[in-house]
Amino acid sequence: MIMDNSDMESIIHSIEQGEGLDLDTEDFKEICLKLIADVDSNKINLFMLTENLEYLxxxxxxxxxxxxxxxxxxxxxxxxxxSLNTQQLGLICKFYADRLKDLHDASK
Structure with missing residues (x-):
């Protein structure tokens, strides 16, 4: 089952419009809880989530x-x-490794 595009668009729109969205806010927690439920229920997968968060x-x-x-x-x-298969875990590891490289490169 695929998540309705309007549902994901609504979440992404909330994130994009949330100039004041902070990690400690209820809005942040609600967005994450919705995304967690959607991944656990196979409405979205990690690739879709990452692709839709490209703006951020x-x-x-x-x-x-x-x-x-x-x-x-x-x-x-x-x-x-x-909720994740071996291929998805590999992509996650690569993603975080690349972000660590970015952090290291920025500190030079």
């Missing part, structure tokens, strides 16, 4: 990228352990 993950503003990483990390920390 590639944003030139570090605070936006931090928010995107926080959303993915929070989802990964809280989904069922059997």
């Amino acid at each position: 993950l590639t944003n030139p503003m570090p605070c936006k990228r931090k928010l995107g990483i926080a959303i993915i990390t929070h989802v990964l920390e809280n989904i069922k352990s059997d």
Whole structure:
């Protein structure tokens, strides 16, 4: 079952419009809880989630990228352990390794 595009668009729109969206807000927690439920119920997969968070993950503003990483990390920390297959785990490892390289390169 695939998540209705309007549902995902609604979540992404909330994130994009949430200039004041902070990691400690109820809005952040609600968005993450919805995404966790959708991953656990196979309405969306990790690729779809990452693709839809592209606005945040590639944003030139570090605070936006931090928010995107926080959303993915929070989802990964809280989904069922059997929600990911081996290929998805490999992609996650590569993604975080690349982000660590970015952090290291930025500190030079």
